[in-house]
Amino acid sequence: MSDDPAERTDSTTGPSRGAADDKRIDGRAGRHLEIHELSTLVDDCAVAPFGPDGRVNRWNDGARRLTGYDAEAIVGDHYRTLFPPDARESDRPERVLERARSKGTAETEGWRLRSDGERIRVREAVAPIREDDEIGVPVDRTVELAGYVWIAHDRTEDYERERALREETVFAKSVFEAQPDIVYAFDADENHLEWNERVPAVTGYTDAELAEMDPLAFVAPEDRNRIAETIRRLLEVDEYVTAEAALVTKDGRRIPYEFNSARITDDDGGVLGFTGTGRDISDRKARERELERLERLNAIVRTIDETVVAAETRDEIEQAIVAEFAAADAYRFAAIGRAEPAARTAGYSWEPTAQAGIDATAVDGVLSSFVEPPADAPGVSPFETRSTQRYRHLHESPIDEWRADARERGYGAVAVVPIVATDRVFGALVVAAAEPSAFADREREVLQEFGGTVGHAINAMAVRRLLYLDTVVELEFESTDAGDSCIALSHGAGCDLSVDHVLPLTDEVFVYYLTVSDIDPDAVRAVARDTPSITELRLIDADDGESDWEVVVRDATITGLLGEYGARLQSQVVHDGVAELTVHVSLDTDLRDLVGAITSTYPDTELVSKRTIDRPIQTHGDFRRTVESILTEKQRLALEAAYHGGYFEWPTRNSDASEIADRLGIARQTFHQHLRVAQAKLLSAYFGTRDETATG
CATH class of the missing domain: 3.30.450.40 (GAF domain)
Structure with a gap:
């Protein structure tokens, strides 16, 4: 064989004699077989005798058609003229001749050059001619060599077809094997015909075992009837089918798979079997189960x-x-x-x-x-x-x-x-x-x-x-910890303040209603601006050395911490940065935990006293009597007429202030005054933050 992978060489030994054995092809002058007689036997081939030095002696029409060379142009040239440059440089023509001489025949296939430089694929045979006119017999001594006979035919089209087919086959195989999914093919009798490398990798079966298995062998028992019906329908009806089933591996594991299959048919429409792919849908199934669990959880x-x-x-x-x-x-x-x-x-x-x-x-x-x-x-x-x-x-x-x-x-x-x-x-x-x-x-x-x-x-x-308990635990604390916004404000302003009410907006934002004594409101504003935890400040009222404020505080409040434990701030009074706090908690509260949380968050705080107290229980009747006792007759009438007369219906109010005032026989402005004072007293009785005995 040639050492060039693009050139194949076959060699045979022993005598080779045919219909022309009685003819003599003589590479020397005067002794030759008429070239047209040999061409008659192989008219579709190039035929030429060479001298013992490998030079062309004769040239037939087949050789001219194959190579493009006329006899005048090629006779006398060496056999190597037909080879591409790389083959010449490696002395391939000489090696072919030497192999023919020593072996009796050299058959090769490779690229040759036409006269116009075009490459053609040639299948050729070269045989030696002995001095005694024997053809195709090994020649041991050079002096016995009379010449060679060269026979070649064009295989370019066949070679290109074969190459294209090989490339197509390689491409198809690479695609087949590169598939991340399993690929399978079964014949019409459901015998396993073909599979890619993913099938044994996933299932654990060897190729030999796979060859003996039918499609249902890979399917979980509970899914087999359904898949069998799918295969039957696939073979009977020309349609593309998709089915889900658990694929069972050799070691018994079950993997959810989605199978997509189609029929295989011949040119006449005959059903040869079916092929398809299988995709592991474990992740998809896991996501579906997760969504189902999430829905149930919600x-x-x-x-x-x-x-x-x-x-x-x-x-x-x-x-x-x-x-x-x-x-x-x-x-x-x-x-x-x-x-x-x-x-x-x-x-x-x-x-x-x-x-x-x-x-x-x-x-x-x-x-x-x-x-x-x-x-x-x-x-x-x-x-x-x-x-x-x-x-x-x-x-x-x-x-x-x-x-x-x-x-x-x-x-x-x-x-x-x-x-x-x-x-x-x-x-x-x-x-x-x-x-x-x-x-x-x-x-x-x-x-x-x-x-x-x-x-x-x-x-x-x-x-x-805690709001409805008649018996609670009352804790009293004393604190100078400026981590609390109220203490920081009092200390910075050098004033007294009391907390009238705390309104929690969120877990972190609180609205404090404060009364501040003996300090100018502008001084309160100046200190509040320098207190990071105070985000908003609004003066509600100021009179006789006292001012009422609405303060929005973020994070830094003892009140917020108490709320986490179900405790309630009853009062907080701060004198020049020293706070006294009264806290109510239920009897089942873990006091050690609560006190520990307060003193660890606000270290400059200590528990002063703890006692159990009884709180009076106010019934609905008690509340009603309290409200009646603090309202004047005119205030009660104004409130009652407004309530029953539809004044508070919103947005479809049934009557306005003038109508109700006329009904009561008073001026509209007087009605408004009685109504506002009555509302203030009612709210004071409920929230307990004002003097319920004021008659107004």
């Missing part, structure tokens, strides 16, 4: 929110939460517990209070370890981070206790949700899901928000209960 949260609004006790809220989660198909069980300050540490312990779908023993055991995870666990306590923790794929968890319990109870993931309000921890909810990949990021965000909602509901419930 539905659960909405139901619980409705219960929370109507609940009167924290126990009701906790029972409703665990019951709703445990009843949902996506979840196995739920448990909730309260955060109790841990002894001798700054942290918390988890005390279970309600559970559903799981027994109390397991809650005290393995579930507690999710809230307070062991040192070698991947998560941390939600009490530390105030964020929802999740533990997934628990069947394979490195924590032995978690892995064993998950397998026994049939759950795959757990979420631990802190119950918080602002930064105060009330407890934690533990929810277990069947799906190992449950509690994806969006679910975790919803649960995090839900924990905050429940925390605020519990805190608001404590505040409501």
Whole structure:
């Protein structure tokens, strides 16, 4: 063979004699076979005898048609004239002649040059001619060599077709193998014909095993009837079909796949089989399940929110939460517990209070370890981070206790949700899901928000209960801590002030109504501008050395901290930067936790006293009698006529001030005066911030 990959060489040995054996082709002058006689045998080929030195002696019409050379132009030239330059430089023509001499025949295929320089693909044979007229017999000694005979025919078109076919085949195969999906082909009898490398990689079967398998062998049993019907329809009806099924691997794993298939037909429309691709849709299915869980979670949260609004006790809220989660198909069980300050540490312990779908023993055991995870666990306590923790794929968890319990109870993931309000921890909810990949990021965000909602509901419930309790704990504090805006204002201005009312706008923004004594309003404004936590200031009234102010404060308030614990500020009076605060809390409030939060946030604060007090309970009748006692007859009549006469109906007011004034027989201006004073007294009786005995 030639060492050029573009040139193929075949060599044979031994005598070769044909119909022209009785003729003599003599490379020397005077001894030759008439060239036209040999051309008659191979008229579609180029035929030429060479001398022993490889130069052309004769030239037939086939050679002229093949090469473009006329006999006059080529006779006497060397065989190498027909080769491209690179072949000449490597002495390939000489090697072909030498191989023919030593082997008896040299058959080659390669590129040759026509007279116009065009490259053609040629299949040729070169045979030696001995002195004794033998052709195709190896010549051992050079003196016995009389010459050569060269026979060639054009294979350019065939070669180009073959090359194009090879390239097409290689391209198709590369596309076939490069597919990220599995590719398959079955015949009409459902025998496996072809597959790409992804099939054994995904299924785990060898090529030999795949060759013996039918399509349904890869399909989960519960999906086989449906896929069999799809294949039958595909072979009978010319249509493109798509079907989803679980692909079963050799080791028994199930992978959700989407199969897209079409018929294979011959030129006459006969059905030869079907081919198609299969795509792993595990990620898509996981996203679909996540959306389904998210929808169910939102539905659960909405139901619980409705219960929370109507609940009167924290126990009701906790029972409703665990019951709703445990009843949902996506979840196995739920448990909730309260955060109790841990002894001798700054942290918390988890005390279970309600559970559903799981027994109390397991809650005290393995579930507690999710809230307070062991040192070698991947998560941390939600009490530390105030964020929802999740533990997934628990069947394979490195924590032995978690892995064993998950397998026994049939759950795959757990979420631990802190119950918080602002930064105060009330407890934690533990929810277990069947799906190992449950509690994806969006679910975790919803649960995090839900924990905050429940925390605020519990805190608001404590505040409501405090308003109606007849027995409360009263705490008195003394503070010089300028971290509180009111203390900072009093200290900076060197004045006395009292807090008349606090209106919380958000968890971080409060409106204070203050009375400031013995200082010019302009001096109050100057100090307020230098107090970063005071964002707005408005003078309501100023008279006789006192001024009433509306102050908007952000963050820095003791009142805001009290609200996190369900406590209520009863009064705050500040004398030149020294504040006396009276706080009411319910009997079940953790006082150590509350006092610790206040003194750690505002270090220059100390608890002065603590006592339990009884507050008088005011009934509806008591309130009515109080209002009647502080209204004059004219004020009561004005208020009553306005209320029943439709004056307060808005925006479709049924009567105006003039009509009601005429009905009462008084001037319109007098009616307005009586009505405004009556309203002020009514509101004072409700809010308790003014002198209810004023008669006005």
